[in-house]
Amino acid sequence: MRIDFTKMHGLGNDFVVLDGRERLLPPLDSGAAAALANRHTGIGCDQLVVLEPSQIADMRMRIFNADGSEVEACGNATRAVGLLHGRSARIETLAGVVSACPVEAGISVEMGTxxxxxxxxxxxxxxxxxxxxxxxxxxxxxxxxxxxxxxxxxxxxxxxxxxxxxxxxxxxxxxxxxxxxxxxxxxxxxxxxxxxxxxxxxxxxxxxxxxxxxxxxxxxxxxxxxxxxxxxxxxxxxxxxxxxxxxGIVMTGPATEAFRGSFDPADFGIVV
Incomplete structure (x- = not known):
């Protein structure tokens, strides 16, 4: 089994996005997140973003920093996920539900209060x-x-x-x-x-x-x-x-897809 990923960035703040909305992903812990984020021995990113099904929104977004710690919110990652989704979406995060919408200037995100x-x-x-x-x-x-x-x-x-x-x-x-x-x-x-x-x-x-x-x-x-x-x-x-x-706070700016690939989860200590 290989896991597909999409490498994206918002103004150079870069992400590895794993999409588990339709294909179940193996459990990910802080060690696996840090290993994937490592720029020398992993794929390399500032944050690992994991998408999952949500009971209260169009999707759930989990965000892991490069050191493996899980965080509540990331505006640039939200724009990247909005671009990947391709249309307006409500996104569940640890900080609550935010909304992302494609606009002429890129992706507009309602960040809450x-x-x-x-x-x-x-x-x-x-x-x-x-x-x-x-x-x-x-x-x-x-x-x-x-x-x-x-x-x-x-x-x-x-x-x-x-x-x-x-x-x-x-x-x-x-x-x-x-x-x-x-x-x-x-x-x-x-x-x-x-x-x-x-x-x-x-x-x-x-x-x-x-x-x-x-x-x-x-x-x-x-x-x-x-x-x-x-x-x-x-x-x-x-x-x-x-x-x-x-x-309410509204943030608007660009997001970019860099490339797509896949990896063997065993290479990063991920048990399938």
């Missing part, structure tokens, strides 16, 4: 998430928001001047964040434009992060720095984020 309470991030103890009274060297007073997964956002003059390879993992694993955290550094360019870099929890420095773009845009909007529709420029390209008056 943001949460700001300290225990919804979550943090280890109560504090103001609008301007957190904490700092890691030059990174100070961030915003924290949960957009399906947890993010902390620092607004800086130049995101490219920040040593994210060193500070990213330091902040990600700080005891303040009991479930770890995605780390965003952003600069406000205009009322409708943000430049962003992201250290992704369990994956590291990434070319793009859809939930990071959403969280950063929402954080900037909460502080009155930008309007309610902005373009967020990441190293891999741009996403458009809108925070509707009803509280």
């Amino acid at each position: 943001p949460r700001f309470d300290w225990d919804a991030i979550p943090l280890s103890y109560p504090m103001d998430t609008h301007a957190m009274p904490v700092a890691w060297e030059e990174l100070t007073n961030p915003v924290a928001v949960n957009v399906g997964n947890p993010h902390v956002i620092f607004f800086v003059a130049d995101p490219h001047a920040i040593d994210m390879s060193r500070l990213g993992p330091m902040i990600e694993t700080d005891p303040l964040f009991p479930e770890r955290i995605n780390v965003n550094v952003a600069a406000i360019v205009a009322r409708d434009a943000i430049v962003l870099r992201v250290w992704e929890r369990g994956a590291g420095l990434t070319r793009a992060c859809g939930t990071g773009a959403c969280a950063t845009a929402i954080g900037a909007m909460k502080r009155g720095l930008v309007d309610r529709r902005v373009t967020v420029a990441l190293p891999g390209g741009a996403l458009v984020i809108e925070w509707r008056e009803d509280g």
Whole structure:
């Protein structure tokens, strides 16, 4: 038995997608996910995405980071799955049900509503998430928001001047964040434009992060720095984020299929 996969990416944030909606997949654990994600000895990806049947939506999407940890949400992966599905779909995730719809600019995803309470991030103890009274060297007073997964956002003059390879993992694993955290550094360019870099929890420095773009845009909007529709420029390209008056977040951007293949599950310790 070989398992088919589709290699996809959203602005360079890449995925191995396994489709188990019609063909039963063997059980996958964190070790198998990390083995498949390894760029030297596996297929290579930032996240492994597994599609399964759902009782409450068109499909269920499970997401594993490159280190094997399972996470609640991934905006870029949702766009990729929307492209693979080829039409509007409701997708069940650990963060709830989201919707993806093909549009002229790519795939538009309704990401749900943001949460700001300290225990919804979550943090280890109560504090103001609008301007957190904490700092890691030059990174100070961030915003924290949960957009399906947890993010902390620092607004800086130049995101490219920040040593994210060193500070990213330091902040990600700080005891303040009991479930770890995605780390965003952003600069406000205009009322409708943000430049962003992201250290992704369990994956590291990434070319793009859809939930990071959403969280950063929402954080900037909460502080009155930008309007309610902005373009967020990441190293891999741009996403458009809108925070509707009803509280819902809409993310729009491209997704790409790179290639298809198959693998022997025994090569990655997967028992069939």
